[in-house]
Amino acid sequence: MEERLVDVAIIGSGTAGLNAMGQVRRAGKSFVLINGGEAGTTCARVGCMPSKALIQVAEDYHKGTHLRRYGVSGGAELRLDAAVALEYVRHIRDTLVDRVLTNSTDGMAPEVFIEDYARLLEPTLIEVGGQRIRAGAVVIATGSRPLVPEAWRAFGDRLITSDSIFELEILPASLAVIGLGVIGLELGQSLARLGVEVTGFDQLDTIGGISDPEVLAQAKTIIGKDFTLHLGQAARIEEDGDKLRVSAGDQSVRVDQVLCCIGRVPNVGGLGLECLGLPLDQRGLPPFDNRTLQLGDLPVYIAGDVDGERLILHEAGDEGKIAGFNAAQGGNTAFRRKVPIAINFCDPNICAIGTRFSELGPTTTAIGQINFAPVGRALVMGQTHGLLRLYGDRASGRLLGAEMIGPKGENLAHLICWSIELGLTAGQMLRLPFYHPVIEEALQAALYDLYRQVDAKNMGGLLELEQLEE
Numbered sequence: 001m002e003e004r005l006v007d008v009a010i011i012g013s014g015t016a017g018l019n020a021m022g023q024v025r026r027a028g029k030s031f032v033l034i035n036g037g038e039a040g041t042t043c044a045r046v047g048c049m050p051s052k053a054l055i056q057v058a059e060d061y062h063k064g065t066h067l068r069r070y071g072v073s074g075g076a077e078l079r080l081d082a083a084v085a086l087e088y089v090r091h092i093r094d095t096l097v098d099r100v101l102t103n104s105t106d107g108m109a110p111e112v113f114i115e116d117y118a119r120l121l122e123p124t125l126i127e128v129g130g131q132r133i134r135a136g137a138v139v140i141a142t143g144s145r146p147l148v149p150e151a152w153r154a155f156g157d158r159l160i161t162s163d164s165i166f167e168l169e170i171l172p173a174s175l176a177v178i179g180l181g182v183i184g185l186e187l188g189q190s191l192a193r194l195g196v197e198v199t200g201f202d203q204l205d206t207i208g209g210i211s212d213p214e215v216l217a218q219a220k221t222i223i224g225k226d227f228t229l230h231l232g233q234a235a236r237i238e239e240d241g242d243k244l245r246v247s248a249g250d251q252s253v254r255v256d257q258v259l260c261c262i263g264r265v266p267n268v269g270g271l272g273l274e275c276l277g278l279p280l281d282q283r284g285l286p287p288f289d290n291r292t293l294q295l296g297d298l299p300v301y302i303a304g305d306v307d308g309e310r311l312i313l314h315e316a317g318d319e320g321k322i323a324g325f326n327a328a329q330g331g332n333t334a335f336r337r338k339v340p341i342a343i344n345f346c347d348p349n350i351c352a353i354g355t356r357f358s359e360l361g362p363t364t365t366a367i368g369q370i371n372f373a374p375v376g377r378a379l380v381m382g383q384t385h386g387l388l389r390l391y392g393d394r395a396s397g398r399l400l401g402a403e404m405i406g407p408k409g410e411n412l413a414h415l416i417c418w419s420i421e422l423g424l425t426a427g428q429m430l431r432l433p434f435y436h437p438v439i440e441e442a443l444q445a446a447l448y449d450l451y452r453q454v455d456a457k458n459m460g461g462l463l464e465l466e467q468l469e470e
């Protein structure tokens, strides 16, 4: 079969693939972008965006039940038309998918954007849609999909995942969420707030990936008010009449549907990675350098969810840029990766930034903390539950990381992450202005607590102001 020649072949037109394409275009190289399955990115179709739309609907509806305290009556009588709510979420999703497609692949020539599944025959020889493409370099950006144990597929559409939940026309009366990481927690809480009888299960004794025991204790209490949590035992599912029974240890619940959120697996099946001549791990992934994203010393790069490392959007974008840059330049330039930031949009937000509690050196670390209850802004917002724990280097006072559950965590997490990126110490951060009354005063209070415990007293004297030289 004749081989078409291109400089770079990008497999997958999700966030990573599209960012890789941007770099290849910028370098003026020829390329093909290949996408099997639906285009429009996981983020817009079944990921970040529809989940945030569902969360928003659920939060707004939930607020109606809390208005009596303000003297607003009738809130308890609010009724949800779930079919309309779900249609609204799909409308938001479709708007965003259209936007992605308009700004990326719409209008691309069919020989450049090939809509089919690709398979590697050799490291740089691809078979797709009945043709063969020989590329100077290849970027693998095929994303991930929900993990569903084979045996659970027998439950048909009573077992749903994040891929199918946004297609629901009506909400079930009862549902079990198995897996309480980011996705299970966000979707489980939203469904509970929309009136579904939700029960959560996780084999780990944590939720939302929290590793700090004090944050976890608060999170269990706070989230546990929305739905029942059964932790620490693996869940199993069996038929029970026309319903499903989910059991873990001596806990058991009979439900209409199960939402399976036990993890994601890389889309490498059928991709032919065996031809790379590299060892493949249990997931079918070859080893790679996460600063260059190169596979061995081949002109093949991996980016985004498929590599199984940082399954979040801005990291998929960064990885796409690194892989696309190196593929276009034919090199292995290493790039420093950003400080990790993870935000779970459940209410209140659960966040982890930088070094996690589980990774801290016990003797070299100081921990500053604040409960949200005494924070004025939190009181005004009626969101007084939560805990922020800041981790700093005991000697220098440099901020290392944080874990938290609390109101407006998405904003606080960014401030903390940017401060770590800039290498700031608790003292330096305390010299920055904090407006009043804002939720950032929670961060200020935690910083004071941290500062008291660190050796480097560099806050600028008792006034916390820089003294001018005469």
Ligand SMILES: Cc1cc2nc3c(=O)[nH]c(=O)nc-3n(C[C@H](O)[C@H](O)[C@H](O)COP(=O)(O)OP(=O)(O)OC[C@H]3O[C@@H](n4cnc5c(N)ncnc54)[C@H](O)[C@@H]3O)c2cc1C
Binding pocket: 011, 012, 013, 014, 015, 016, 017, 034, 035, 036, 037, 038, 039, 040, 041, 042, 043, 046, 047, 048, 049, 051, 116, 117, 118, 119, 141, 142, 143, 144, 162, 183, 267, 270, 271, 303, 304, 305, 306, 310, 311, 312, 313, 314, 316
């Ligand atoms: C429910 C949910 C909520 C999320 N919320 C957030 C959030 O709030 N914030 C955040 O940062 N991240 C969030 N994420 C994660 C984020 O969506 C992903 O990290 C990101 O979309 C991954 O992008 P990607 O380019 O790696 O993969 P994708 O966008 O999945 O792109 C991969 C593409 O490759 C195609 N493909 C697969 N195999 C082949 C093949 N053999 N040949 C050709 N094409 C192939 C796929 O069909 C797909 O189109 C969420 C994810 C989910 C599921």
